[in-house]
Amino acid sequence: MKRAKKKTFSDFIAQKGLKSTRQRDIILDFFLSTSEHMSLEELYLKLRAKHPAIGYATVYRTLKLFAESGIAREIQFGDGQTRYEHVTEGEHHDHLVCTRCGAIAEFENATIEKLQDEIADSYGFLIKTHKLELYGLCAKCRK
Amino acid sequence: MKRAKKKTFSDFIAQKGLKSTRQRDIILDFFLSTSEHMSLEELYLKLRAKHPAIGYATVYRTLKLFAESGIAREIQFGDGQTRYEHVTEGEHHDHLVCTRCGAIAEFENATIEKLQDEIADSYGFLIKTHKLELYGLCAKCRK
DNA sequence: GTTGTAATTGATAATCATTTTCAAATATTT
DNA sequence: AAATATTTGAAAATGATTATCAATTACAAC
Structure with a gap:
């Protein structure tokens, strides 16, 4: 790799x-x-x-x-x-960002990606890239 | 309003x-x-x-x-x-951003939001805000 | 209304990350 | 090894954001 x-x-x-x-x-x-x-x-x-x-x-x-x-x-x-x-070939991931400690976790979700495509289609929009980030507290910081 | x-x-x-x-x-x-x-x-x-x-x-x-x-x-x-x-009370939307002309469209998708919650749950993560942007070409700029 | 006090304003300077500049150093071609 | 174009590192420039501060303004108490 x-x-x-x-x-x-x-x-x-x-x-x-x-x-x-x-x-x-x-x-x-x-x-x-x-x-x-x-x-x-x-x-x-x-x-x-x-x-x-x-x-x-x-x-x-x-x-x-x-x-x-x-x-x-x-x-x-x-x-x-x-x-x-x-960047790993053919792989895409989004992020969970802890606003307290700065920890970053990654996730992938094919269903979300598909829904994004559908939305873009309905607008006649051509997606090049996307950005999905969830901000909040990670498990540790929630105490 | x-x-x-x-x-x-x-x-x-x-x-x-x-x-x-x-x-x-x-x-x-x-x-x-x-x-x-x-x-x-x-x-x-x-x-x-x-x-x-x-x-x-x-x-x-x-x-x-x-x-x-x-x-x-x-x-x-x-x-x-x-x-x-x-910001309109109780309303949230995400964005389609045209990287060519700068046009910005908005969309809402309850299914995506629900999936986000499920993902966060599986990580023990507490979502405060999120950010979802689709970048690419708008209908006009695709010609 | 006048006064006292604290917040606000506008101009300017400071900050911070990013980007450019340029002379000296380096890599590659001949 | 010489010629040539790229790269490097230091420093300066840029661009957006944020802080500073003296003068002004809002507002509560008189």
Whole structure:
């Protein structure tokens, strides 16, 4: 899976006439080793611990490339931080976001997706992407 | 309906020990006269046309108050602009957002809401709010 | 109505995340 | 190794939002 994403990204790089660099390798390895939903800030700070020379702009630009290449996706939970989640081929999930502790759970629901399609159809609308987030308290925070 | 929202807001103002001011009245009247989903920027620019003396910060703060009082809700469609929509008691809707022309349509679907509740239950999660947006092309932009 | 007090306003500055700029460094092609 | 185009890191620019503060205004008490 890691390997597949590395290939996807290097193919993307090659196809775009971009270069394979030490920084991009480092950032990709790190990104693939992280849990989901890290913000750019978090990613940068954790990376910097091991690679102090890496610049914020480089991390920023590289994550954008990941998103462009399809191995990552930008998401926003309304806290003013852009987060990056891993994209797995053919899989889509939505989120439960705990507004107290920030925990994020994922879920999939085929019925909801189907209903979305029906709604879009009735409006003549063509869905490209969608965003479904449930905000509230996770089991722990409900005490 | 306008009247009800004016009352809701003036009650909120009173209950919080805040003051009723000319600017708040102007902004509220204008807000209630607008269509849905205006950004702060839009709201401010249009307001300024009739009331040049009104400050950006005042509009900003007043819209926050509207949201706090429950007559408006902040929404973000990922274009970096916070928008304000009208909140009607007991009514909730989700959005179809055209990524080409910016058109926004609204829909309601009780079945989806019920499924959301079931999902949340299965995680022991307590939903406070949710956000469902379908992004793509509206009927017009599909040509 | 006048006064006292606290909230509000408008202009401006501060903040914060994101994005751009640019000279120096690096990767790839020749 | 040289030529060329991309990339990097630091710093500055941007854009939206939020805070600051002196002057103004609303309102309750007199």
